[in-house]
Amino acid sequence: MLIGLCGTTCSGKHVVASYLTRSYGCIPIYYRPQNTKPDQDHTFGTIEGLVNFVTKRWQRNYVLERITYDHVLEALSKRPFFLLVSIDAPVSLRWERLLASGRSGTESTASSFETFVSQSDVQMYHPTDGLARLMTEAQVKLINSADHLDTLYAAIDRLNLLDESRLRPSWDQYFMQLASLAAQRSNCMKRRVGAVLVREKRVVSTGYNGTPRGLKNCNHGGCARCNDGQGTGAALSTCLCLHAEENALLEAGRERIREGTILYCDTIKITQVGISEVVYSQGYSMDRETATILQEGGVKLRQFSPPRRGLVCLGDS
Template identity: 45%
Template sequence: MLIGICGGICAGKHAIAEYLIREQGFELLQLANKNPLPITNELRDPARLEKSETKSLPSHKDETVFETVDSLLDFVTKRWTEHWVTTDIWDHTTLDRLLLRPFFLLVSVDAPVSLRWQRFRDRCSRQQLDPPDLEKFVMWNDRHLYDREIGRAYLTDRAQVRLFNASSSLEELHAALKRLDLSNDERLRPTWDQYFMQLASLAAQRSNCMKRRVGCVIVRDRRVISTGYNGTPRNITNCNEGGFKIAQVGISEVVYSKGYNMDKESAEILSAAGIHLRQFSPVRSNERYVANPR
């Protein structure tokens, strides 16, 4: 598995990478060309300071620094069962190359701009540089996210997992990362339940029901037999006349995603017909937490 981390200035990319390295046995991978397009021309440029922060991450192998993203991918492909992490994702070309591989997971992290400004001030202090005022930082942040050449918003929008790092507490960040369980292999390849539920969600988009869109997939021996969505089909016996389709056609198990206001009655009918009912529990795709009030 290779986890790539992207996000805004001081959103928490390096804190997440450090947790994965120290607590879950990941190894850091780096690109030699850290950031070809700086945000400003000043010494306290966020990109320059971010490069110095990357050097502080625990890594001791020269072989984990690569000249190109392709050489990095060649390295990981031979060791895809091991755990790797990188924060060196700077443009859509690099990201496109990474997303082609089945072992890659993109994680984005974000935080309130006021909190990120304070973190940047702390970073400047560590480098013995004068920090910017909030207005200048906001201008840098806007260019970092939305500039046509270096904007990162395009990258964060494509993340499979999103983390909202709205706390100043590392303990809370680590607890959120533990709940997310980023190293779970199910994030790379969906389970059968995830796979079929995603097909059902896609089918639901065809529904024109005014109250609730519902999709379904009928499966036998892990092969899709049919898909459908809620509506009023022709030539079907009404429910009040005994036309509970599911119970009549020999289906043995129903897996559902979200509850409905007729759950109890439906469950009783399915149980009487000998049909197993089970709710789908996917892995978390985002995590949100806030700073404790003071």
């Protein structure tokens, strides 16, 4: 794996890179366009040279501390072993770190906080060279608001950035993402839910919740119960919306649901599905009753939690 870091001045890129090197055995690798030596000591003058080097040794773990160019990210993103991690921190905290480190001559020449803020704005939002475009592409976005290094290190340990499923999703993660994608088609005014039926790692059918075919969509007033804002579990007998799981089962047909079929659902609601296993990502108020009935029916029920992605605050306890 190659972990690439991009981020603002004094956000903690060097600290994170050093910790990954020291504690996880990642090999530091550098891209320096001004380098005139022929790719020595893991320092490369061309991004093509760096990419080719890592490609031939992709089973080892590398960390590239600073990504600042679009063409660098474009070249790296084509490879299946690359993970982009962005790092940022509140500007006032980054200024304090800069003063404490005495590194005002490295990434910043600011002599005052106001100048530092102006430089940070340019660094992030320059129309052609701003980091904002790169950082939005990151699979993991870290906010390094940690007050102590031990807090930062513990947060990195919990993230487990070297988890291979970050690069290629596991089967559970893959099918759960398909369920979440199906949920985007839902028009239910209460909650979007998606489901995927799988047998032998092949998709049998998909479904999402909403009013039955031929009826007015829920978001157009088709289900009075959902549009009235009823609380959880209230007036269920008046709800016209079919569950995502029901739609997936109806779409599949009973002849296609055999032993070994697994239901993936981002929110489990139904109490009986007649399949071998139910995998869900989010809970619901009826989970205990659901679990009991499924257990009695010989259906395995388990919750799946994928590696944490998106925005992560490293100051969290």
